[in-house]
Amino acid sequence: MLSVLKLISEAVSIYIWILIVSAVVSLLLHFGVLDRSNRFVLTLQDVCFKLTEPALKPIRRFLSRFLPVMQIDLSPIVLILLLNFFVNLLWEIFASV
Numbered sequence: 001m002l003s004v005l006k007l008i009s010e011a012v013s014i015y016i017w018i019l020i021v022s023a024v025v026s027l028l029l030h031f032g033v034l035d036r037s038n039r040f041v042l043t044l045q046d047v048c049f050k051l052t053e054p055a056l057k058p059i060r061r062f063l064s065r066f067l068p069v070m071q072i073d074l075s076p077i078v079l080i081l082l083l084n085f086f087v088n089l090l091w092e093i094f095a096s097v
Contacts, residue, residue, distance in 0.1 A: 022048035
């Protein structure tokens with residue numbers, strides 16, 4: 001059972017890094033640091049968007065109800081906190097058995 005928990009933890013860690021890369025690339029594109037015509041940058045942005053958007057979209061919809069004029073997208077931070085909570089909860093439930 002511990003090997004399954006470790007596998008889930010590592011998968012969540014990789015997904016968190018993908019979320020961070022996606023947020024950083026988005027910020028760098030927004031501020032003009034990265035070139036939008038670079039094929040690698042566009043591919044990286046597209047892959048990150050396709051991997052993260054299904055999880056971020058419901059969080060954005062939920063946050064927009066409470067923070068309708070928010071200028072900063074907090075959904076990656078909320079998702080990272082939720083994922084860490086999920087992994088810690090799994091460890092507490094199944095590692096003690």
